Amino acid sequence: MAQTKIKIRDIWSFRRPERVLFAWSFLAITAGYLMALMAKAGRPSPDWRELMPLAVYLAAMAGMHVVLVLIRFRGDPLLLAAVFFLAGFGMLAQFRIGSFAVSTAEKLSSFAFPAGMALMLIVVLLFRNGRYRIFRPLAIPCALASAALLAAILVWGRYYRGAVFLPGNYNPSDLIKILLIIFLSGFLARRRRDLEQTAGGLPAPPAHVLIPLFILWCIPMGLLVLQRDLGMLVLMNVVLIILLFAATGRVSYVVLGVLCAGALLAVMFTFSLHSQARFLVWLDPFQDPTGKSWQVLQSLSALYSGGLWGVGLGEGSPQCIPIASSDFIYAVIGEELGFAGCGIVLVFYLVLFYRGYHVAAGIRTPFGRLLATGIVTALALQTLLNIGGVTKALPLTGITLPFISHGGSSLVTTFLSAGLLLALSEKEPPVRGAKKKPQK
Numbered sequence: 001m002a003q004t005k006i007k008i009r010d011i012w013s014f015r016r017p018e019r020v021l022f023a024w025s026f027l028a029i030t031a032g033y034l035m036a037l038m039a040k041a042g043r044p045s046p047d048w049r050e051l052m053p054l055a056v057y058l059a060a061m062a063g064m065h066v067v068l069v070l071i072r073f074r075g076d077p078l079l080l081a082a083v084f085f086l087a088g089f090g091m092l093a094q095f096r097i098g099s100f101a102v103s104t105a106e107k108l109s110s111f112a113f114p115a116g117m118a119l120m121l122i123v124v125l126l127f128r129n130g131r132y133r134i135f136r137p138l139a140i141p142c143a144l145a146s147a148a149l150l151a152a153i154l155v156w157g158r159y160y161r162g163a164v165f166l167p168g169n170y171n172p173s174d175l176i177k178i179l180l181i182i183f184l185s186g187f188l189a190r191r192r193r194d195l196e197q198t199a200g201g202l203p204a205p206p207a208h209v210l211i212p213l214f215i216l217w218c219i220p221m222g223l224l225v226l227q228r229d230l231g232m233l234v235l236m237n238v239v240l241i242i243l244l245f246a247a248t249g250r251v252s253y254v255v256l257g258v259l260c261a262g263a264l265l266a267v268m269f270t271f272s273l274h275s276q277a278r279f280l281v282w283l284d285p286f287q288d289p290t291g292k293s294w295q296v297l298q299s300l301s302a303l304y305s306g307g308l309w310g311v312g313l314g315e316g317s318p319q320c321i322p323i324a325s326s327d328f329i330y331a332v333i334g335e336e337l338g339f340a341g342c343g344i345v346l347v348f349y350l351v352l353f354y355r356g357y358h359v360a361a362g363i364r365t366p367f368g369r370l371l372a373t374g375i376v377t378a379l380a381l382q383t384l385l386n387i388g389g390v391t392k393a394l395p396l397t398g399i400t401l402p403f404i405s406h407g408g409s410s411l412v413t414t415f416l417s418a419g420l421l422l423a424l425s426e427k428e429p430p431v432r433g434a435k436k437k438p439q440k
Contacts, residue, residue, distance in 0.1 A: 011072045015065065018077035022061050022084060029088040030054060032313055036096045039314025053091050053113070060084075060117040067121060073128065075425035076359055082352040083403065083418045087117065089345060090404035090411075093333060097318050099325045099406045112408040116415030123419030130428035132420065136367045139186025143216040146179040150223035157227075164227045173232065174413040176220060178420070180236055181243075181374035187213060188247040189367040196248045203252050228274050231397030235381050237261055242377045243370055282395035295322040299390050302335035310338030325406040327398060330390045345404070346387075353380045359425040372424045375417050 033054050061084055068075075091113060127134075135142075153173055157164035165171045188195065194209045217240065224233045241257035244250075268275045277292055285293035285300075302321050305311065316336040318324040324332050334342050356376030363369040379402050386401040388394030400410045403418075 006072050006074070008069060008072065011069050011074070014074065015069060015077045018081045019065060021078070021081035022065060025081070025085040025088055026058060026061060028085075029057065029092050032092045033095065035313045036092065039312075050095075053095055056114045057088055057091055060114065061088075064117070064121050068124070071125070071128075073124070074427055075124070075128070075422050076355055078351065079355040079359065079425055080422055082348050082355065083120075083422075085348050086345070086352065086403040087113075087415075089348075090329075090401075090406070093329055093404060094325060094406045096314060096336070097325050097329075097332065097406075112406075112411045116412045119412060120415040120419035120422070123416055124423045127420060127423040128426050130365075130368075132368060132371065132423055133365065135182050135371070136186045136189065139183045139190075140216065142179040142186075143183040143220070146176040146183070147219045147223060149173070149176060149179075150220055150227065154223060154227055164229075172409045173227070173229065174407075174410045176232070177236065177378050177413060178375075178417060180220065181239065181371065181378060183216065184240060184243050185367050185370035185374055187216075188243055189365075189370055192247045192366060195244065196250065198250065198252065203248075203250060203256060225268070228272070229398070230268070230275060230278065231385055231399040234261075234397060235378060235385065235399065237264075238381055239374055239377050243374055246370055246373045247366070278395045278397075282392065285392070295328070296392055296396065298322055299328050299331040300392060302331040303391065306335040306338040308339050310334070310336045310341055312336060326400055326410075327386070327396075327405065328390055329401055329405050330387055333404075349380075349383050349402075355425075356421055359421065362427075363424060364428065368424055368428075372421060375421045375424075379414070379417060 037050065064080070068080075094113075150173060153164050153166060153171065157166050157171070159165075164173075191205070191209045191213075195203070195205045197204050197206070221233060221237070224236075237257075238261075241254055241261070244253040244257065265275075269279060280287065281293045281296060285296045287293065289297055298321050302316070306316070310316075313336050316332065318332045318335070321328050321331050321335075330342065330345075333345060337344075353376055356372065356379070360369055360372035360376060363372055382399050382402050385394060385397045385399040386405070389396040389399070400407050402414045403411070405411070
């Protein structure tokens with residue numbers, strides 16, 4: 001029996017929650033944008049170019065919604081609504097700081113925001129309807145590509161602010177998150193039966209499975225150690241543990257992974273001065289208040305001064321917060337919008353993660369399920385590490401805040417991840433040639 005073609009008016013009705021949340025998000029972001037404009041002293045009539053980020057945001061929101069309706073996209077509507085609110089909030093925070101100022105409009109990083117949203121739509125169009133499955137045979141090439149990318153950064157890059165950057169302060173290492181998640185999803189989906197084997201309650205996969213996984217994983221992780229990128233190292237190894245559990249259902253992988261991670265952290269603390277400094281700053285930032293602890297103390301001071309409701313949008317002192325547009329953007333939000341503003345941001349992050357895991361649970365294929373789980377887990381851990389570092393709940397790792405921090409490669413990679421997750425959220429069509437089970 002032929003499948004009934006879905007009509008546009010049905011999709012228009014289906015995506016109504018997305019449309020409603022888009023409207024409320026735009027009104028809230030516009031109100032904040034106008035407040036930030038009014039807070040600028042000596043500017044009775046703002047330059048029309050200062051309204052361009054807001055116009056781009058509205059155009060991206062309306063354009064993507066119309067395109068998704070026209071192509072009859074049946075993916076999760078709440079997922080995209082959460083992404084656009086966080087992206088709009090990030091745009092507002094960056095405009096307040098001055099990252100989107102007219103004087104900096106020629107910088108390439110200023111185009112990361114519109115380019116990221118455009119790429120998100122392109123990814124949705126390319127990989128919807130189950131076309132994401134073309135990545136499955138590319139698992140090992142993705143692992144090798146991530147190692148090659150990290151090696152290139154290490155060879156041609158230079159150290160700056162504790163990380164390695166290519167000429168022009170460009171660091172594409174965030175792309176390895178997507179590459180390694182594709183590698184893990186493809187490898188674990190193919191070998192999950194072997195990985196389920198245990199001996200005495202402990203994981204005991206055969207050597208022909210364990211050795212390739214160990215080698216292909218240790219190469220990029222070793223390069224991250226040489227780059228002293230502790231944040232990415234922690235993030236990707238936690239993703240590995242979560243995906244091993246998701247693929248096999250064995251809690252023993254989580255226990256073993258935690259033990260191995262603890263041993264690795266102990267070794268790095270013993271032999272890495274950089275790791276020791278980060279850990280000691282976290283334990284007692286007042287030992288070196290004008291040196292290595294200065295960033296943490298300025299962040300905590302901003303959060304404290306913000307209180308419950310904040311000092312007001314445009315009334316704070318982001319110039320006193322280190323790396324305010326990137327690593328410590330959450331402290332800027334806390335100072336000007338207080339605990340209430342931070343709470344709103346956290347609520348939308350929780351909506352994003354909840355819907356993401358809901359999408360992962362509904363995917364039929366093991367590869368797609370692991371791919372969605374890896375993407376959501378990476379975004380959630382990135383958020384946790386950033387906010388934990390800013391609030392001193394965790395040691396600083398140099399990880400950016402998804403959709404809100406201003407960083408060219410980081411922001412674009414986050415939008416690419418969101419686009420792939422959105423493509424995964426659409427129900428896949430039945431595989432051609434698949435035989436239906438006979439009815440009793």
